[in-house]
Amino acid sequence: MLWAFCFSGLASAQTEESVRLKQDLRGLLNSIGSTKQASGIGQEGLGKECKPSIEQTLIGKVPGLWVKERSGMPGEGASFYWRGVNSFRANQTPLVVVDGIPYETYSLGYSMVDGFYNNPLANINPNEVQSITFVRDAVAVWGSRAVNGVLMIETTKADKVQTEINFRASGGIVTAPEKISLLNGAQFRGLASDLASSGFSSHKDIEKTYPFLLDDPNAPLYHQFNNETDWQDEVFSDAKLQEYNISVSGGDEIAKYAFSLGYTNREGLYKNTDFTRYNINMKGDINITRSFKFEPNMSIVLKDNALMHQGLRSATNPLLAAYKKSPLLSAHAKDDEGRDLPYYSSLYFGVSTPTVLIENSSADIRSYRALASSKFTYDFGKAFKVNLLFGLDFNKSRERIFIPQDGVINRYEYSETGKRINYNGMRQGVERSLSYFGDLYATKLHRWGKHQLDARAGLRYRTVEIELDNAYDFGSPSDDFKSVGQGSARSLRRVLGGVSDNVELTAYGVANYSFDNRYLATLGLAYDGSSRVGEEASSYALFPSAGFEWRLASESFLKDSQLFSLLSLRTNFSLAGNDRFNALLGRSAFRPVQGILSGVIHNGLVNKELEREQTTNLDFGVDAGLWNRRINISAVYYFRKTTNVIVGYELREPLSGMYYDNGGEIENKGWELAADVRLLDKELKFDLGFNISKNENQFTKLSASSNPLALQHSGKLVEEIPGDGQVVLQVGAAMNQYYGYRALGVFSTTEQAESAGLKDEDGNPFSAGDMIFDDVDNNKIINANDMQAIGNTMPEYVGGAFAKFNYKRFELSAYCDFATGCDVYNYSRVISESMYGMYNQSKAVLRRWRAEGDQTSMPSATMSDPMGNSRFSTRWIEDGSYIRLKTVSLTYSVPKLKFYQNMKLYFTVDNVMTRKDYLGYQPSEAAFGGAGAGLSKMPSGRSFIIGVQLGL
Amino acid sequence: MVSMKKYSGIVLVFILFLGISVSSCEDMLDTDPKSYVEEKDFFKHQEEVNAAVAGVYTQLIKLTGKYLLVTELKGDLMRTTVNAPRYLQEMNKHSVSKDNPLVAKQDYYDVIFSCNKVLENLDKVKENDKDIRPEELAGIAHEMILVRTWTYFTLARLYNSVVYTETAVEGFTGNEPLLPQEQMVEKLIETLEASMAKERTKDYAATFSGLPTKEFVVEEQLYADLLLWKGDYQQAADVYFKFLQFGDNTKVNEDHKLADWKAVLWGGEAVMEMNLYPFTHNLYEMTIKDYWLAPADSVLQAWSLQKHRAGDGTGDRFRGEGVSFSTDGEPKIFKYYDPEEDFGRYEIQYERGAGMHLKWAEALNRLGEHETALKLLNGGYESEDPEFKGNIGVRRRAGLKDVELDFSYLEEGKVPDAQDSMIQIENAIIDERALELAFEGGRWFDLMRVAKRRGDNAFLADRVASKFPEAERESIRLLLMDESKWYFLWK
Known part of the structure; x- marks a missing residue:
C-alpha cells in the first residue's frame, strides 16, 4: 500500500493517461521495494513541530522504526533503529539519502564537547523537506548499505510552473521539566553528618574536617557554609525559539526554479545554550532540449551550536554539578556578614560551581555544509532514459571549548616541575569531510499486451574522506585567555588527529514485471565493493533480492467489490551485507603509539579473511484499503537472520588483544501493523490511525573461530557501557541485556545481616544498612560470578498513534508515541542516591537506613561506599515503558483574501505529557547505542509554538 | 525510433557490464588511510623501521614497570601493608591467582612478537631502501635481539619454562614446546653471541632515531648476567671487568x-x-x-x-x-x-x-x-x-x-x-x-x-620468610623450600 505523498499532485488529475501514469509510478516505486511512508509526513506537518532536526519528526510515525532522542540539547537529534539490533561491531543505522544522494551520517558526529553528538542531520532544515519515505527493501538499488532500511528525504522540488511564494514564521517557548527534588541545607547537613561519622572515628576529627556541621555562627567561613542555594535554578531557564522560512518557486515549461531561505534559532534549556541555523537552497529543473533535462541542486547551511558539556563528569557538566553541589554553598564567596563578594567561592567538596560553568565555560561549534549536485536525464524515447546524478558534499565543523580554572574542578595535573596545579582548559578542533558521489543509471519501461516490464540498471561510486584535528591545551594565564596556544602547560598539550578514507562501489540492476496489474514480481541484484573487509577477503559480493505481489483487488472476483478497493499480498526476500565496521579489524597494520617515544605498534594477530556481515530478510505482508480507502490497513511479518556477525575472541595466551571473526548469528522477527480510518467524512472529518510493531530479538549462535588460537567463548560476551555498567550478550537470549547484580533489599538488622553471612570480593561482610545482593552461586561471596541479566535495553513494542479532526477551516491533530518492554539505566539516580561523598543527593535519600530495625530500600550513607552498595544492579534499572502525547496542533486556514493565496495559523504544543514509571526525565531519551540510559544530558522540555504560513 | 528501441536494451546491458568490469578493478577500492599503515605497505624505508623500533621500546617500558614491582615484592626487602589491594598481597605471599594482573604474560610476548616482526622484515627493508647499510641493519637486529633476550630471560626466571619463538605473531602456532630455564639461558647466550659477532652499528636507535634508548638494555650487562646465572664465572668476570673499565662506567670512585x-x-x-x-x-x-x-x-x-x-x-x-x-x-x-x-x-x-x-x-x-x-x-x-x-x-x-x-x-x-x-x-x-x-x-x-x-633453597626461604610476622613465617618458609613454588604457573 502506498501513501505516495510526493506524487499526490500527479494523482489528482483523473484522466486515463494520468491514471496509467499513477500506476506506472506505483510500479516504479514498487521496484525499489515495498515502501512505507510515515503517515502524515509532509511539508506542513514537518514544519509545525519546529524540531531542530528532521529525524525528530519521525518519532512514533514509521512502523518498525524506533526513534530515540539523544537529549534535549537542540541539534543533537535522535538515533533510530529498525527491526531490532543485528550487529555488535558494525554500524546499524539506516542509510539516509537526500535528493538521491547518500547523506554521510556514519562517520561524522564526533565532538570534543563531552557527551555531545554533532548530528549531521541537523544540517537539514525540516521546512525544506517535502517528504520522507522509509524504504524497507531498497537493497536492490542501494546495495548493502541499505541493509537496515533507507530513509529517503526529498526536499522541495522545482516542479511548479506558476510562481509561488511561501513564507512561514514560527515562534514559541520551551519550558523546562520539573526539577529533581534535591536535599535542602538542613537535610544535607544530616546526610553529611552520617557520612562523616562513618568515615571518622572521633568527633574531634569530624569537627576539624567538617566545621560546618557544628552550625556555629562564630566559626570562620560560617556564611560560606550556611546558604540555601538551588543549583538547578542556576542552570535551567525557559527557552525561546523562532523560525523563519521563505521559498520561491516558479518558471516555465523550459526552466523551473525553487529557491528558499531559512533561519532557525532555538535556545536550550540551560542558560547560554543555543542553536542557530541558516540555510539556503537552490534548485533548478531545466529542459535543455525536449529529451535532455538538467536538474541542478545546491544547498548551503551554516549552523552554530552554543553548548554545555553533557558528559559524565561533574567537573564540566553543569547539570551533574547542580545535582552534586551542596546547597549550603554559594556561587560567590561571602564576607563576614554574609554578603556576596565579587569573586567566586572556593571549591569545597570537589564539585564545580554550576554558575561558573554556565557563565564562564563555553563550548561552541560552528558547522558549514555545502551540498551541490547535478542530475542529467536523457530521454531516448520509448520510455528509455539514462540518468547521471553526481555531486559533492562538503562538511566542516569547527569547535572551540573553554573550561575556566576559577570555580571549576579541573583535572589537576602535574606540571614539569612536579607541582599540582589546577589549569583551565582550552580545546579547539576541526572535523572536515568531503564526499564525491556519482550514480549513472538507465531505466526502461516495456509494455506488451497485459505485460509490463520496467527495469533499472546502474553504477554508483562514492568516496568519503574525513579529517579530524583536535588540540587540547591547558593553563593560560587567566580565564580571560581562551585560545589554544596560550597555555603554559607545555607537557600537557595534546594534539590528536586522524584521516580516514573510504570507497564504495555498487553496480545494481532491478526489474519489475507485472501482468495485468494483478501479479507483480521484482528481481534485483546489487554488486558491491568495499574497502573495509579483511585484507584477504573478497571485496566484492553479490546481493540478490526478489519480491512478489498479488493484487487481489484487481482480480475479477474483487474488481467491483465495494469493500475492497485495494487488497494485496506481498512477499519479499533480500540478502544484504554490512561492511560498516572498522577496517583495522581485518587488516594487519601499524598504528602510532603515544608515549615517551613516538613509534608504531602492530595490531597483533588479525583475521585477514574477515567478511561482511550478512542479513537475510524475509517479509510477508498484507495491504488492504476498504470502502474506497476509508480504512487502510497494512501488516507485515518479517524474519531477519544475520549471519557472519563479527565477534571478538580472546586470543590464547601468550598472545594479547582480540581476534575478530564472523562467528555470530542473530535473529530478529516480528511484525509491523499500521492502520488508519476516516471515521467521519462529513463536514467534520475525523481520521484516526496507529502503528505498532513488535520485535523479538535473539542472539542465536556463537561459533568457535576458524583460528585455533582464538579461544572459544563461554557463550557470554560482556561489554562495558558508560556509567560503569555492563551489557551482556548471551547465546539464546535477546541481545544487549543489562548485566549486573540483583538487589533484593537492605539488611534491616545486624542479626539479619549476620545470618545471611554475605561477604564482598575482598572478604568484608555486608552489615545492617547495606544492600542485599542476590548470591546466585550460593557461596556467600558477592562478586562478578553473581552478575546476571537484569533488564532489556531494546523495547518489545514500539509505535504511535494519531488523531486528526478537520472542521471547516480548523484542523486539530494529535500524535502519540509509545514503547514497552524496555528497561532504562537511570544513571542520574546513581549520581544523586549513591551517598558516597559530600555531594548533594536527591530527597530519596531521606529514606535511608539509619538505625537498627529500619525497613527501607535505601541503604545507609557510608563515606566512599566501601561495600559497593551503589554497584551496577537492579537498584538503578527502571521500567522504560511509556506512552506519550507528543504533539498537539491546531491549524486555522484563514479565508482567502486578494493579496494571498492561502494563509494558515497554527498553534502547537510538543511533548504534552508522558505516562511513565521511569523516575528520570524522559525514558525515550537515548544515551548510547540501543540501550536507554538516563545519563545526565539536557532533558527535553515542553514547547508552545505559534506560527503563520503564508502562500502568495 | 526503432533504432532507439533496439539500442535501449543494449545500452542497459552495457551499463550493467560496465559496472561489473569496473567493479572487478580492485584498485578503485584502494584507499590511502593516513592514521594507520597496512603491513603490506610498511617497512619500505629506514624511517619506518625506526618507528617500529620505537614502538618496541614503548612496549618494553610498559614491561619494565611490572618487572620492578614483581621482583621486589617477591623478595625479602619489600612487603605489603594492610592497605594494599589483593593482587599485591598475593604477590607478597607467593600465592598468586590466575587473574592477577602482574602475572599476565601478554605484555612480555607483545615485546617479543614486536621484536620478531622487525627482525623478519629487515630483509624487506634491505630490498626497498637502497640507502640503508648492512651494518645499520645488523645494528637494528642486534637491538631487537637484546630487547628480546632481556624479555625471555625475565620470563624464564619468573615462570621457569616458557614458550620460545622467533617468529612474528602470524607464525605462532600454539604448539610450540616450553623451553626449560636452563636451555633457555643457553639459547639466549648462543643467539646473543652470534649477534655480537656481527659487524654492526652500535646503539642504532639512539644514534639514528634520537631515541633515549642507549641505557634501556645494555649488551654487556645483559650478557654478563646470563653468564652469571648459567655459572660461567670466568666469562662473566671478564665481561664485567671490560665494561667497568671504561672511564665513566666505573663510578664507584x-x-x-x-x-x-x-x-x-x-x-x-x-x-x-x-x-x-x-x-x-x-x-x-x-x-x-x-x-x-x-x-x-x-x-x-x-x-x-x-x-x-x-x-x-x-x-x-x-x-x-x-x-x-x-x-x-x-x-x-x-x-x-x-x-x-x-x-x-x-x-x-x-x-x-x-x-x-x-x-x-x-x-x-x-x-x-x-x-x-x-x-x-x-x-x-x-x-x-x-x-x-x-x-x-x-x-x-x-x-x-x-x-x-x-x-x-x-x-x-x-x-x-x-x-x-x-x-x-x-x-x-x-x-x-x-x-x-x-x-x-x-x-x-x-x-x-x-x-x-x-642447591640450598633455605637460603631463599629463610630470607623471604623473615619479612613476615612470626605466625606466618613457618608456612612461607615451608612453601618456598619447594623450588616449583618460586615460579608462576604457565597455564
Whole structure:
C-alpha cells in the first residue's frame, strides 16, 4: 500500500493517461521495494513541530522504526533503529539519502564537547523537506548499505510552473521539566553528618574536617557554609525559539526554479545554550532540449551550536554539578556578614560551581555544509532514459571549548616541575569531510499486451574522506585567555588527529514485471565493493533480492467489490551485507603509539579473511484499503537472520588483544501493523490511525573461530557501557541485556545481616544498612560470578498513534508515541542516591537506613561506599515503558483574501505529557547505542509554538 | 525510433557490464588511510623501521614497570601493608591467582612478537631502501635481539619454562614446546653471541632515531648476567671487568662519593635506566601516599646496624635513611620519590655501577679470587691495569667499615677453609646488595641465583620468610623450600 505523498499532485488529475501514469509510478516505486511512508509526513506537518532536526519528526510515525532522542540539547537529534539490533561491531543505522544522494551520517558526529553528538542531520532544515519515505527493501538499488532500511528525504522540488511564494514564521517557548527534588541545607547537613561519622572515628576529627556541621555562627567561613542555594535554578531557564522560512518557486515549461531561505534559532534549556541555523537552497529543473533535462541542486547551511558539556563528569557538566553541589554553598564567596563578594567561592567538596560553568565555560561549534549536485536525464524515447546524478558534499565543523580554572574542578595535573596545579582548559578542533558521489543509471519501461516490464540498471561510486584535528591545551594565564596556544602547560598539550578514507562501489540492476496489474514480481541484484573487509577477503559480493505481489483487488472476483478497493499480498526476500565496521579489524597494520617515544605498534594477530556481515530478510505482508480507502490497513511479518556477525575472541595466551571473526548469528522477527480510518467524512472529518510493531530479538549462535588460537567463548560476551555498567550478550537470549547484580533489599538488622553471612570480593561482610545482593552461586561471596541479566535495553513494542479532526477551516491533530518492554539505566539516580561523598543527593535519600530495625530500600550513607552498595544492579534499572502525547496542533486556514493565496495559523504544543514509571526525565531519551540510559544530558522540555504560513 | 528501441536494451546491458568490469578493478577500492599503515605497505624505508623500533621500546617500558614491582615484592626487602589491594598481597605471599594482573604474560610476548616482526622484515627493508647499510641493519637486529633476550630471560626466571619463538605473531602456532630455564639461558647466550659477532652499528636507535634508548638494555650487562646465572664465572668476570673499565662506567670512585645522593639514584650511575613515568608516579603513590608497600624490618634493621668507617664522617652516604626510606612516622620507601619536589620520579635505574661491581665480585668469588672480591666489596680494588683505577670499593664509598665475615657457625677452633670463605663472602655480597640496591628491582632474582647455585633453597626461604610476622613465617618458609613454588604457573 502506498501513501505516495510526493506524487499526490500527479494523482489528482483523473484522466486515463494520468491514471496509467499513477500506476506506472506505483510500479516504479514498487521496484525499489515495498515502501512505507510515515503517515502524515509532509511539508506542513514537518514544519509545525519546529524540531531542530528532521529525524525528530519521525518519532512514533514509521512502523518498525524506533526513534530515540539523544537529549534535549537542540541539534543533537535522535538515533533510530529498525527491526531490532543485528550487529555488535558494525554500524546499524539506516542509510539516509537526500535528493538521491547518500547523506554521510556514519562517520561524522564526533565532538570534543563531552557527551555531545554533532548530528549531521541537523544540517537539514525540516521546512525544506517535502517528504520522507522509509524504504524497507531498497537493497536492490542501494546495495548493502541499505541493509537496515533507507530513509529517503526529498526536499522541495522545482516542479511548479506558476510562481509561488511561501513564507512561514514560527515562534514559541520551551519550558523546562520539573526539577529533581534535591536535599535542602538542613537535610544535607544530616546526610553529611552520617557520612562523616562513618568515615571518622572521633568527633574531634569530624569537627576539624567538617566545621560546618557544628552550625556555629562564630566559626570562620560560617556564611560560606550556611546558604540555601538551588543549583538547578542556576542552570535551567525557559527557552525561546523562532523560525523563519521563505521559498520561491516558479518558471516555465523550459526552466523551473525553487529557491528558499531559512533561519532557525532555538535556545536550550540551560542558560547560554543555543542553536542557530541558516540555510539556503537552490534548485533548478531545466529542459535543455525536449529529451535532455538538467536538474541542478545546491544547498548551503551554516549552523552554530552554543553548548554545555553533557558528559559524565561533574567537573564540566553543569547539570551533574547542580545535582552534586551542596546547597549550603554559594556561587560567590561571602564576607563576614554574609554578603556576596565579587569573586567566586572556593571549591569545597570537589564539585564545580554550576554558575561558573554556565557563565564562564563555553563550548561552541560552528558547522558549514555545502551540498551541490547535478542530475542529467536523457530521454531516448520509448520510455528509455539514462540518468547521471553526481555531486559533492562538503562538511566542516569547527569547535572551540573553554573550561575556566576559577570555580571549576579541573583535572589537576602535574606540571614539569612536579607541582599540582589546577589549569583551565582550552580545546579547539576541526572535523572536515568531503564526499564525491556519482550514480549513472538507465531505466526502461516495456509494455506488451497485459505485460509490463520496467527495469533499472546502474553504477554508483562514492568516496568519503574525513579529517579530524583536535588540540587540547591547558593553563593560560587567566580565564580571560581562551585560545589554544596560550597555555603554559607545555607537557600537557595534546594534539590528536586522524584521516580516514573510504570507497564504495555498487553496480545494481532491478526489474519489475507485472501482468495485468494483478501479479507483480521484482528481481534485483546489487554488486558491491568495499574497502573495509579483511585484507584477504573478497571485496566484492553479490546481493540478490526478489519480491512478489498479488493484487487481489484487481482480480475479477474483487474488481467491483465495494469493500475492497485495494487488497494485496506481498512477499519479499533480500540478502544484504554490512561492511560498516572498522577496517583495522581485518587488516594487519601499524598504528602510532603515544608515549615517551613516538613509534608504531602492530595490531597483533588479525583475521585477514574477515567478511561482511550478512542479513537475510524475509517479509510477508498484507495491504488492504476498504470502502474506497476509508480504512487502510497494512501488516507485515518479517524474519531477519544475520549471519557472519563479527565477534571478538580472546586470543590464547601468550598472545594479547582480540581476534575478530564472523562467528555470530542473530535473529530478529516480528511484525509491523499500521492502520488508519476516516471515521467521519462529513463536514467534520475525523481520521484516526496507529502503528505498532513488535520485535523479538535473539542472539542465536556463537561459533568457535576458524583460528585455533582464538579461544572459544563461554557463550557470554560482556561489554562495558558508560556509567560503569555492563551489557551482556548471551547465546539464546535477546541481545544487549543489562548485566549486573540483583538487589533484593537492605539488611534491616545486624542479626539479619549476620545470618545471611554475605561477604564482598575482598572478604568484608555486608552489615545492617547495606544492600542485599542476590548470591546466585550460593557461596556467600558477592562478586562478578553473581552478575546476571537484569533488564532489556531494546523495547518489545514500539509505535504511535494519531488523531486528526478537520472542521471547516480548523484542523486539530494529535500524535502519540509509545514503547514497552524496555528497561532504562537511570544513571542520574546513581549520581544523586549513591551517598558516597559530600555531594548533594536527591530527597530519596531521606529514606535511608539509619538505625537498627529500619525497613527501607535505601541503604545507609557510608563515606566512599566501601561495600559497593551503589554497584551496577537492579537498584538503578527502571521500567522504560511509556506512552506519550507528543504533539498537539491546531491549524486555522484563514479565508482567502486578494493579496494571498492561502494563509494558515497554527498553534502547537510538543511533548504534552508522558505516562511513565521511569523516575528520570524522559525514558525515550537515548544515551548510547540501543540501550536507554538516563545519563545526565539536557532533558527535553515542553514547547508552545505559534506560527503563520503564508502562500502568495 | 526503432533504432532507439533496439539500442535501449543494449545500452542497459552495457551499463550493467560496465559496472561489473569496473567493479572487478580492485584498485578503485584502494584507499590511502593516513592514521594507520597496512603491513603490506610498511617497512619500505629506514624511517619506518625506526618507528617500529620505537614502538618496541614503548612496549618494553610498559614491561619494565611490572618487572620492578614483581621482583621486589617477591623478595625479602619489600612487603605489603594492610592497605594494599589483593593482587599485591598475593604477590607478597607467593600465592598468586590466575587473574592477577602482574602475572599476565601478554605484555612480555607483545615485546617479543614486536621484536620478531622487525627482525623478519629487515630483509624487506634491505630490498626497498637502497640507502640503508648492512651494518645499520645488523645494528637494528642486534637491538631487537637484546630487547628480546632481556624479555625471555625475565620470563624464564619468573615462570621457569616458557614458550620460545622467533617468529612474528602470524607464525605462532600454539604448539610450540616450553623451553626449560636452563636451555633457555643457553639459547639466549648462543643467539646473543652470534649477534655480537656481527659487524654492526652500535646503539642504532639512539644514534639514528634520537631515541633515549642507549641505557634501556645494555649488551654487556645483559650478557654478563646470563653468564652469571648459567655459572660461567670466568666469562662473566671478564665481561664485567671490560665494561667497568671504561672511564665513566666505573663510578664507584671518589667523584661519585662526593656527588649528591641524587646523582646516584637519578642517573649519574645508571647502567640501565628508563623513563617509566607515569608508572613511577604510581609507585610513588603505592609507597608514600597510599602506603601499600613498605620496607621490610630486616633491611631497616640491617641499615641501622651498619658500622661507620673510621674517619669518614657519618657513613651510609646515599643509602638507607632519608634515601631508601623516610623517617617521619612509619618508615616508607623513598626511592621512587623526590621529596624536594614532592613528586614521583620519572626514571628508574634498574642496574647501576655499584650493582655491577657487586656482581663482578660475586663472579670473582666463585672463581676463588676471594681477595679481589672482598676488595671490590670493601675498600677498593687496585688493578695493575692502568685503565681500571680509582676504585674505592662499595662500602668505602658509602663511608662504611669493611664487612666482617661471620664464621661463628664453625666449631670452636676450626679454621675456615676456602669453601667457607666463599659462602661467607657470597652472603656478604648479597647482604650488601640489599643495603645498596634495595627496591631497585631484581632482588628476587639475586636470591634465586644464589639458592640455585648452592642447591640450598633455605637460603631463599629463610630470607623471604623473615619479612613476615612470626605466625606466618613457618608456612612461607615451608612453601618456598619447594623450588616449583618460586615460579608462576604457565597455564
